Amino acid sequence: MINILSAILILAGVFFYLAGSIGLLRLPDLYSRLHALTKADNLGLGLLIAGLALHSQDLLIMLKLLLIWLAVLAASATSAHLIARQARRQEKVS
Amino acid sequence: MNPVSLLVFDALLLLSIVGLAWASLATTDIRRGVILFMAFGLVLAVAWGRLLAPDVALAEAAIGAGLSGALLLAAAHTQPRPLPPESTNTPRNHGAVGVVLRWAVTLLCTALAGTLAWALLHVFSSTPHDMLPGAISANLAASGVSNPVTAVLLNFRAYDTLLELAVLLTAVLGIFTLGQANPGYQPAGPVFDGLVRWLVPVLILTAGYLLWVGAHAPGGAFQAGAMLAAAGVVLRLAGRTRIGLPEGFMLRLVMAAGVGLFLLVGLTLLILGRPFLGYPQAWAGTLILMIETAAMLSIAATLVLAFLGGRPEATGVKAAANRQCEEIPRC
Amino acid sequence: MLTTQVLYALAGCVIVALGLRGALLHASLLQRIVAINVMGAGVFLLLIAVAYRGPGLAPDPVPHALVLTGIVVAVSATALALALARRLHAEQGDD
Numbered sequence: 070m071i072n073i074l075s076a077i078l079i080l081a082g083v084f085f086y087l088a089g090s091i092g093l094l095r096l097p098d099l100y101s102r103l104h105a106l107t108k109a110d111n112l113g114l115g116l117l118i119a120g121l122a123l124h125s126q127d128l129l130i131m132l133k134l135l136l137i138w139l140a141v142l143a144a145s146a147t148s149a150h151l152i153a154r155q156a157r158r159q160e161k162v163s
Numbered sequence: 164m165n166p167v168s169l170l171v172f173d174a175l176l177l178l179s180i181v182g183l184a185w186a187s188l189a190t191t192d193i194r195r196g197v198i199l200f201m202a203f204g205l206v207l208a209v210a211w212g213r214l215l216a217p218d219v220a221l222a223e224a225a226i227g228a229g230l231s232g233a234l235l236l237a238a239a240h241t242q243p244r245p246l247p248p249e250s251t252n253t254p255r256n257h258g259a260v261g262v263v264l265r266w267a268v269t270l271l272c273t274a275l276a277g278t279l280a281w282a283l284l285h286v287f288s289s290t291p292h293d294m295l296p297g298a299i300s301a302n303l304a305a306s307g308v309s310n311p312v313t314a315v316l317l318n319f320r321a322y323d324t325l326l327e328l329a330v331l332l333t334a335v336l337g338i339f340t341l342g343q344a345n346p347g348y349q350p351a352g353p354v355f356d357g358l359v360r361w362l363v364p365v366l367i368l369t370a371g372y373l374l375w376v377g378a379h380a381p382g383g384a385f386q387a388g389a390m391l392a393a394a395g396v397v398l399r400l401a402g403r404t405r406i407g408l409p410e411g412f413m414l415r416l417v418m419a420a421g422v423g424l425f426l427l428v429g430l431t432l433l434i435l436g437r438p439f440l441g442y443p444q445a446w447a448g449t450l451i452l453m454i455e456t457a458a459m460l461s462i463a464a465t466l467v468l469a470f471l472g473g474r475p476e477a478t479g480v481k482a483a484a485n486r487q488c489e490e491i492p493r494c
Numbered sequence: 495m496l497t498t499q500v501l502y503a504l505a506g507c508v509i510v511a512l513g514l515r516g517a518l519l520h521a522s523l524l525q526r527i528v529a530i531n532v533m534g535a536g537v538f539l540l541l542i543a544v545a546y547r548g549p550g551l552a553p554d555p556v557p558h559a560l561v562l563t564g565i566v567v568a569v570s571a572t573a574l575a576l577a578l579a580r581r582l583h584a585e586q587g588d589d
Contacts, residue, residue: 286544472580
């Protein structure tokens with residue numbers, strides 16, 4: 070039962086990653102691509118980590134996985150902001 | 164695990180790794196090549212995890228992908244964009260001679276790969292000589308740590324690690340002789356500054372944890388030093404002037420601490436009648452921890468200095484007044 | 495002879511060849527440094543594949559230690575090469 074649930078969560082996470090990658094390839098400009106990539110990938114990672122945490126059934130591992138998700142969330146949000154800000158500045162100059 | 168699904172996983176992972184390596188070298192835009200190289204390093208870290216090498220995976224993710232990538236990206240930014248056509252991966256010789264040369268080099272490299280593959284298949288078809296791993300697991304209890312990789316690095320082959328720290332020091336001394344550090348970066352906006360505020364303490368804490376846990380689990384001085392270096396690099400990228408590096412004499416002391424403590428321990432043991440770096444069993448754990456701490460600080464300082472790219476500028480009040488950062492937008 | 499070992503070792507050989515070809519043929523110094531790093535990563539892949547003993551067994555720790563040393567030496571060599579390239583660029587104005 071737990072295995073089925075964690076498999077569903079992991080598959081949902083992979084689906085969001087796929088959505089983010091398709092967005093990276095198909096969306097027209099930098100900002101929409103950043104938006105799709107950051108949001109979809111972080112949600113995908115969250116679902117992936119939820120599935121893995123459920124599968125491991127060990128509190129310490131669950132906490133470490135949660136920390137990983139929070140760190141990736143913060144880092145990817147910051148880097149998306151920095152990339153978008155730099156692109157905006159280059160647009161204004163040119 | 165199901166062997167077929169593992170095989171599929173291996174095949175996909177290796178295809179991604181080789182594909183990323185190819186793409187990183189085939190592109191004409193250097194920045195894209197460097198970013199693809201960073202991605203290559205990170206997927207390679209997954210491969211290390213698959214091959215049951217967690218110590219190497221940690222080091223590859225931190226040093227191989229992270230710090231190497233940061234160094235290369237910082238260098239790639241000094242290139243003009245778009246690249247002039249002479250600097251792309253077109254051959255230096257043009258015309259028929261150039262084409263023949265390219266084909267000759269490609270054939271030679273393929274022959275090299277074929278020879279390596281033949282030699283490896285020869286090795287794999289015979290049973291592995293497990294004398295060395297057998298000797299290591301037999302002596303692991305006497306080595307002072309229970310992680311075999313740490314035991315090999317800091318006890319059985321401590322001499323190699325001493326020389327490696329010396330290589331790191333020599334590289335940084337070479338970088339020092341070549342010029343001043345790269346100009347700094349602009350002070351960070353609120354988002355990046357907010358990230359740095361909590362990220363750097365977490366990195367320092369993780370570095371201490373990796374140093375301590377390296378005795379009985381994957382970790383150790385190199386990974387810990389790389390985390391500290393990452394903290395320094397992040398502070399530098401956020402435009403801070405004080406990035407945790409000591410100054411003047413203290414900096415030289417920290418840079419030499421790794422090699423110095425190693426030599427001190429080795430020579431003391433030599434004077435006491437034991438072989439060079441032959442730890443007595445009761446003291447082995449403590450000595451290894453001491454040496455690892457000094458090595459961690461040394462590695463962190465040298466890697467941050469490598470990222471700075473030269474002799475660091477002084478951060479005193481007088482030096483700040485002398486700095487010409489106001490007009491240059493990058494500084 | 496484990497399939498996993500063979501697969502990873504062959505990939506390592508291919509990556510060494512790719513890196514060497516890039517190091518010899520690229521015109522830009524920075525791309526050659528990247529190619530040498532890729533070649534180094536291929537060598538590490540070879541070493542770790544040789545150290546792998548199977549799914550449940552402990553791998554051979556000596557190649558792991560060698561690769562760990564190799565990663566640190568590679569990054570210090572890259573840093574020195576980049577500093578040299580920067581100084582060359584400043585002195586000559588091109589690669």
